[in-house]
Amino acid sequence: MSDWVEQPLTWGNVLIYAVLAVVFLLLILGYVTYAILFERKVLGWMQFRHGPNRLGPWGLLQTVADVLKLLIKEDTIPRKADRALFILAPALCYAPSFAVLAIIPYTRELYFADLNVAIVYYAALSAISTIAIVLGGWASNNKYSLLGGMRSAAQMISYEVPLILSIVGTVMMTGSMSLRQIGEAQGDWFWEWNFLPQIIGFGVFIVAAVSELNRSPFDLPEAESELVAGYHTEYSGFRFAFFMLAEYVYMFAIAGLASVLFLGGWHPPAPFLDFVPGIIWMILKMAFVIFFLFWLRATMPRVRVDHLMGFAWKVLVPLAILNVFVTAVCLELFIKG
Amino acid sequence: MSEENKREAGRQEETAAAEQQSPPAAEQTEPAAAEQREPANTQEVSGTEPAGAGAEHPNQPQPDTMPEHPDASASDKPAEPAEPAAPAAANADAPSAPAGEAAGAGAVDPEREAKIKAAQEARAKRLAAKAAAGGEAAPGDAEPAEPKPPSPKQPWLDEAVELLKSEVHPEAVEEAVINELAGDMPTITVKAEHWRAAAELLKSHEKLGCNYLRNVTGVDYEAHMEVVYFVINLETKREYAIKIRTDREQPSVPSAVPVWPSADWPEREIYDLLGVDFPGHPDLRRIMMPDDWVGHPLRKDYVPLDPEV
């Protein structure tokens, strides 16, 4: 795959890239289907119940049925809503989430793009989704949605800062912003992965990532019990599905990022385990991160909006900056000379 | 169901009134009333004996209690003396007769009439016996009235009345009794125009200090309206029930909200459902019924504008 990517651009290559992108899109949709099912199953198990188990053996066709239901629903747009923006918002939310997946390396050879500014690319595109959420909240002509959209904007902007800052440590250790190189640079033993030397950064990254994803305990924009459904109250049918799709694809992206940046990417935990292909390790690590997100949702109550903001600016940002500082000092003293 | 209720209630009133005047007249009204309900089964017939526990439907507690408590029906008579109300006592006699023959079936008109006659005669005999004994129709059916020992809460009542008379107005207190049925609760009836001052006194006087208003009830006695406030002092547990009487055409009681904020919603509820005005209330508007409702539903003479509602 890496050879294809590095070839010069011809029409034939464009066709191949398009086909690969479509294949990947289908894979992602398959992932989303089963991620939704597994979220409900895992939540159910943690709450002493089964989770969906009626549709299909073991509930495997549950999401298929849900998506089908959403597709055949009536397409309602509130009368005084801003039509153009209302229709644009879900698509605008989803597109960057898929675009972000291009930079994640799955193994040493399996990747779509090896940008040398991958981190910045990620930050920029995920911000477009924030705009889309505000757009959705505004265009719905509904006070609850507006409140939800505003809250969400505040939250996502606040948490991008510690998110990116926490990654700076790994960038410094590797000397490159390219995700492939950061993944490559981590060693074959699990204690050589970045999460141990960058433990503070890892902690900040996880917390900031959960908040970026608008997931519990930071799921104010969708706080069901307070604002009904926040910014997507007025969205039904497939438009709602787009928002959900965007959330799950971002989960995939964050899981990929976390695995590559901190958990050693495609490296096995010990060198003698390298008979297992790298892609399996990558999948396992991503699955673990996603499971952790489900686990948090089942356990934690919701954080209040002012605590949220205070936490981001007063706790996470200083910690991330501290991490950068300590990394710089250690690099200077112990590694460079 | 409400019509049956009214009929039942009407019949009870009839029988109660009739007893005191002419048993034969009652005999005539009863079969007439009973015949109106003939088409039902015997259970209903026997269950709706004059003033039986107000049962209209076959599946009432009455048939229930019959098999479970065979004692109850038989021991109705010995249980009677505990009941102070004479008509009630006499009426409860009647079910024991048909109860014994509950297994009876079919057209029972002549039998029923005979039973009713027997019941009426028994009733008349008891009334005569009572009248002869010289006891009153009210409590003290069996024993002559003994002077009861004064209740331990009597001093509370006296003290409150004293203070109200001296601090508020000599005419403020209309009536002051100990309500035995309510656990000897001191019950004071205060005049409406002095209620506000009395409320202040009750709350702030050191001997009374009733700072907790636990309940406000409005009652519609057909000739007048009454609002009852229940207050208590949480430390000394001294409690009072204050009744304020007001007339029915333009009922108005000064609001107690400035004294006890917890009277807010209860007073609104009384205004909404009974129509009593509370001058001095900060926000007197309907609370249960929709804002544009006409009439006050809890009044005895309330007729809904829309009978289907």
Add this chain to the structure above:
Amino acid sequence: MIRTEELLLNVGPQHPSTHGVLRIVVKLDGEVITEATPVIGYLHRGTEKLAESLNYTQIIPYTDRMDYVSAMTNNYVLVHAVEKMMGIEVPERAEFLRLIVMELQRVASHLVWWGTYLLDLGALSPFLFAFKEREMIIDLFNELCGARLTYNYMRVGGVKWDAPPGWIDKVRDFVPYMEKQLKEYERLVSGNEIFLARVKGIGKYDAETAIAYGLSGANLRCTGVKWDLRKNEPYSLYDRFEFDVPVGTNGDCYDRYMIRFEEMRQSLRILKQAVEQFPSSGETMGKVPRAIRPPAGETYVRIESPRGEIGCHIVSKGKAEPYRLKFRRPSFMNLQILPKLLVGETMTNLIAILGGVDIVLGEVDC
């Protein structure tokens, strides 16, 4: 200059967190509430008016439906009022059964409150744990009287159904199981930082305000006033059992939470003792005249329901139906303080405060 407008927001009557059909009209300035007005009456069914044409036994099913989360205490307040007026003595076994079901009901009601309160705060799982435990209590009630929510269990003079064989043993086994579960739930929630940040210092008021507004139950005890009708105005057999009344100090949502949690433990303690002292035989119904007619007069009886002081004021004219029947509902009185508490709070805190008051709309509207 930036011009800001006040936003008028309607919370309810259909809303996931208002515990029923409650509507709160809220004026918001940004996220801060400047004024909040509760609007009730959506569940008003005219119980008091209906009661004027029903005899006392017929009113008992209506009481079930008032505070439907805690139906046994509602039953009790009515039958206790009538028994007090008529001077009827309830046999010991019946009274024990009544007490046991009332305490089980208290645990069940507080479990519902706990689960829904945490659900409002965003924690999804405790709701299911609470209902799992409550299901066991409901099963016990189902065995006893055939119903899961509206029991219609008590009668004037006793109870309707006797405990089936083995029922008391099931209650005896339930108590240690529930105590263990409560320990786990405490570990899960009570130390959680996020939870503590959501409830500590929220919705604070002092004892004077609480007394002035006629609050009762945990809402009153959280301010430090030790007033529990089971201890201060004992009824039923409560004076035979040893139990504590948890009292708070700060008057905030956290104190109310801890008090209710502790009340569950104390109820289990009472249950343990009651099951030991349960008479092995006895009547379930006392000597009640065929026609239940309280003497002319009035009475006011109050007991401690899980929500506070529930009272029953009966004015009787000697007939089989009450002349006037009024229920003093704790949720109705407790809700009055809401406008005062909400001024200056955010929307998020509205949910936390409203959940902490623990209202049931069936009781508010009656």
